[in-house]
Each structure stands twice: as C-alpha cells, then as structure tokens.
Amino acid sequence: MAKKMILVDGSKCTGCKACSAACKEWNDLPTEKTSLVKSYQSMADFTPNTYTYVTFEEKYENNNMHWLMRKAQCFHCDDPSCLKACSSSAISKTDSGFVVIDQDKCIGCGYCAQFCPFNVPKVDKTTEKANKCTGCVGRVENGLEPACVKICQPGALSFGNYDTMMGIAQARLAEVKKKFPNANLYGQNGQAGTTYRYILLDTPAAYGLPENPSTDLTLYLWKDIIRPIGKIAIGGAAAAVVVGVAINALKGNYKNDSHQDQHPIKREEEM
Ligand code: SF4
Numbered sequence: 001m002a003k004k005m006i007l008v009d010g011s012k013c014t015g016c017k018a019c020s021a022a023c024k025e026w027n028d029l030p031t032e033k034t035s036l037v038k039s040y041q042s043m044a045d046f047t048p049n050t051y052t053y054v055t056f057e058e059k060y061e062n063n064n065m066h067w068l069m070r071k072a073q074c075f076h077c078d079d080p081s082c083l084k085a086c087s088s089s090a091i092s093k094t095d096s097g098f099v100v101i102d103q104d105k106c107i108g109c110g111y112c113a114q115f116c117p118f119n120v121p122k123v124d125k126t127t128e129k130a131n132k133c134t135g136c137v138g139r140v141e142n143g144l145e146p147a148c149v150k151i152c153q154p155g156a157l158s159f160g161n162y163d164t165m166m167g168i169a170q171a172r173l174a175e176v177k178k179k180f181p182n183a184n185l186y187g188q189n190g191q192a193g194t195t196y197r198y199i200l201l202d203t204p205a206a207y208g209l210p211e212n213p214s215t216d217l218t219l220y221l222w223k224d225i226i227r228p229i230g231k232i233a234i235g236g237a238a239a240a241v242v243v244g245v246a247i248n249a250l251k252g253n254y255k256n257d258s259h260q261d262q263h264p265i266k267r268e269e270e271m
Pocket residue numbers: 012013014015016017018019020054071151152153154155156157
C-alpha cells in the first residue's frame with residue numbers, strides 16, 4: 001500500500017473534540033472522567049484508554065486572545081524511537097506509514113513510553129500492555145480513512161497518499177501564513193518525518209512541541225553498542241543486568257520521571 005499522510009490543519013480545528021470521541025467509539029475504548037485542566041482542554045495526557053485528545057493554548061496578542069488547538073496522538077514517525085526501544089519486537093511500521101503495537105508480543109516493559117520523544121505510549125497496569133493510537137490501520141488497509149478524519153466536520157483532518165497530501169499541505173500553509181506569519185508545517189524535521197503532520201499557527205514551542213524531535217542518544221548506545229558487546233562479553237542474564245544498569249546510568253533514569261511507574265525494569269533478559 002502507498003505511503004499515507006494525515007494533515008491536521010490547526011487553522012480549521014474548532015476544538016469540538018469529536019475526533020477524540022470517534023477514536024473511543026471505533027476502538028471500543030471506555031470513557032474516562034475528564035476535567036478542564038487548562039482552558040478548554042479536558043485531558044492532561046494520553047492514557048491507556050485515550051489515544052487522542054485536543055490541547056488548548058491561549059495566545060494573547062494586541063489585547064486579543066486566540067486559541068492554539070492541536071489534536072494530539074501518536075505521530076506515527078518514519079523512524080520511530082518506540083520501535084527501536086521495544087524489548088520484545090512488538091512494534092512495527094506498516095508500508096502505509098503507521099506504527100502499531102502487537103498486543104500479543106508486548107510485555108509491558110514501558111521502554112516505548114520512555115523513549116518516545118512525545119511521551120505517547122501508555123502502559124495499562126492491569127493488562128501490562130502498551131497502548132497508543134493505531135492509526136486505525138485496519139480501516140486504512142480496507143480503503144477507509146481513520147475514524148478521527150472521518151468525523152471531523154470543519155475539515156481540519158484530511159487523509160490521502162503522501163505526495164498528494166504534501167502538495168495540499170504546502171498550498172494550505174501558504175494561505176494560512178498570510179494571517180499567521182509564524183505558521184509552519186510540523187512533522188518534517190526529526191524522526192525522519194511523521195505520518196501525522198500539522199499546520200501549526202505558531203512555533204512548535206508555543207504548542208509545547210519539540211522543534212526537532214529525535215531518538216535519545218542513550219538508546220543508540222544501549223541497543224547498538226552496549227547491548228551487543230555485553231552479550232558477547234558475558235552472555236545471558238549477567239549481560240542483561242549490565243545493560244539495565246548501563247542504560248539507566250546513561251539516561252539518569254527514574255529520578256524525576258513522571259512516567260516512572262510505567263516502565264518497571266522487568267524481563268531484561270529478553271532485550
Ligand atoms: S474533530 Fe476536527 S475540528 Fe473537532 S477537535 Fe477534532 S480536529 Fe478539531
């Protein structure tokens with residue numbers, strides 16, 4: 001299947017949250033208690049049962065306020081840090097561009113969550129499985145658009161083949177820039193590009209996004225250097241202990257990490 005792209009046009013989003021509701025419906029996810037955590041934002045973060053939500057930033061200029069709204073979900077990176085970090089080869093990328101977690105293979109180690117530059121995957125403590133947006137890959141591979149795209153009434157979400165969508169995105173960006181000079185197309189820099197791309201009305205920082213998301217260097221050190229050497233040198237369980245100690249020392253891990261409870265170091269021997 002040809003590579004796909006989803007364009008999230010921040011100039012058209014009304015913040016209605018229908019995309020989030022459609023995601024729940026299609027993926028059969030339970031509802032969760034919400035509250036206004038910031039402006040009209042009703043979720044603080046992803047959860048194992050919330051794959052997409054809308055962020056709201058209030059921007060004040062010349063005594064006027066306008067919202068910077070963003071539908072957040074997994075970006076479906078072309079070079080996914082989560083895939084590289086996965087300890088059980090449970091994560092794969094489809095030809096169409098979506099990054100999926102095989103629930104049968106996932107052991108809930110939480111390394112995907114730890115190394116995703118956007119903190120997307122969440123480990124369900126009950127099932128001990130990592131969850132995130134699937135890109136509705138089952139719909140896509142049957143000729144349908146993802147559920148969020150299908151529901152979006154103002155046309156803030158659009159879906160199609162990559163080349164076509166990039167043309168649409170560039171043309172739309174030129175229009176949006178006339179009113180929002182800082183507007184930019186987000187998702188081109190870092191992670192080798194992403195399947196979900198955004199027309200942001202302001203800088204990535206204004207939305208709380210990294211300018212150049214990248215895979216943490218410690219992951220390369222761990223997977224490509226320390227781990228192979230450790231296995232050759234001492235083998236088996238001892239290597240696993242060394243690897244675990246090394247990666248956590250390199251990363252300065254588990255000190256102030258809000259995701260601490262999501263990645264218990266377990267089954268290191270499988271890495
Ligand atoms: S459904 Fe469309 S307009 Fe509504 S919040 Fe989602 S992206 Fe924005």
